[in-house]
Amino acid sequence: KAGVTQTPRYLIKTRGQQVTLSCSPISGHRSVSWYQQTPGQGLQFLFEYFSETQRNKGNFPGRFSGRQFSNSRSEMNVSTLELGDSALYLCASSQLGGNNSPLHFGNGTRLTVT
Amino acid sequence: AQTVTQSQPEMSVQEAETVTLSCTYDTSESDYYLFWYKQPPSRQMILVIRQEAYKQQNATENRFSVNFQKAAKSFSLKISDSQLGDAAMYFCAYRSGSSGGSNYKLTFGKGTLLTVNP
Numbered sequence: 001k002a003g004v005t006q007t008p009r010y011l012i013k014t015r016g017q018q019v020t021l022s023c024s025p026i027s028g029h030r031s032v033s034w035y036q037q038t039p040g041q042g043l044q045f046l047f048e049y050f051s052e053t054q055r056n057k058g059n060f061p062g063r064f065s066g067r068q069f070s071n072s073r074s075e076m077n078v079s080t081l082e083l084g085d086s087a088l089y090l091c092a093s094s095q096l097g098g099n100n101s102p103l104h105f106g107n108g109t110r111l112t113v114t
Numbered sequence: 115a116q117t118v119t120q121s122q123p124e125m126s127v128q129e130a131e132t133v134t135l136s137c138t139y140d141t142s143e144s145d146y147y148l149f150w151y152k153q154p155p156s157r158q159m160i161l162v163i164r165q166e167a168y169k170q171q172n173a174t175e176n177r178f179s180v181n182f183q184k185a186a187k188s189f190s191l192k193i194s195d196s197q198l199g200d201a202a203m204y205f206c207a208y209r210s211g212s213s214g215g216s217n218y219k220l221t222f223g224k225g226t227l228l229t230v231n232p
Contacts, residue, residue, distance in 0.1 A: 042223070056219050102161055106158065107157050
């Protein structure tokens with residue numbers, strides 16, 4: 001079974017631009033969550049989707065948004081990029097979300113904002 | 115809000131020896147789950163071990179075991195017979211056991227970088 005796939009692996013953008021990151025969950029997994037990882041703040045929860053519905057959102061500005069498609073694939077979008085958005089963005093999938101569904105993480109997308 | 119604290123930014127251990135990574139957390143909930151994740155240079159987070167708060171018995175997975183002290187809100191990871199492949203960043207994480215939105219996210223500590231010396 002293929003794991004969680006995140007594309008692209010690396011991305012370089014300029015301040016003010018917008019970016020879209022993609023995540024394909026493990027087949028059969030309906031929950032997708034996103035995390036931002038930076039050296040200063042560590043790992044922070046962005047949002048979680050299940051069956052195309054956002055069930056929880058972290059404390060990030062409205063520039064960060066996401067969505068999930070009917071095939072469970074998910075995208076996250078960051079508009080008006082700032083230097084502080086440079087981070088590793090991790091996607092994780094699970095069958096149902098919640099406590100009886102272990103999270104499986106992808107290899108992440110490394111975003112650099114210049 | 116729940117917080118997770120890992121007080122050891124870096125640790126090192128000799129191959130074949132035992133090392134313990136510390137984690138404390140703060141919560142007012144009685145139902146929750148605790149995890150240790152490993153992140154090697156490949157960047158992929160890998161689940162090492164998980165503990166349900168309602169279980170008194172400490173979880174064990176091969177060479178990995180935890181010391182869960184619920185009253186002290188402490189959750190340490192012991193790695194026995196350390197191997198070179200154990201070298202990675204280790205994260206302690208908390209998940210609420212209550213229903214609703216908080217159940218669907220992990221709160222992570224800042225991590226401990228483990229070096230294994232041959």
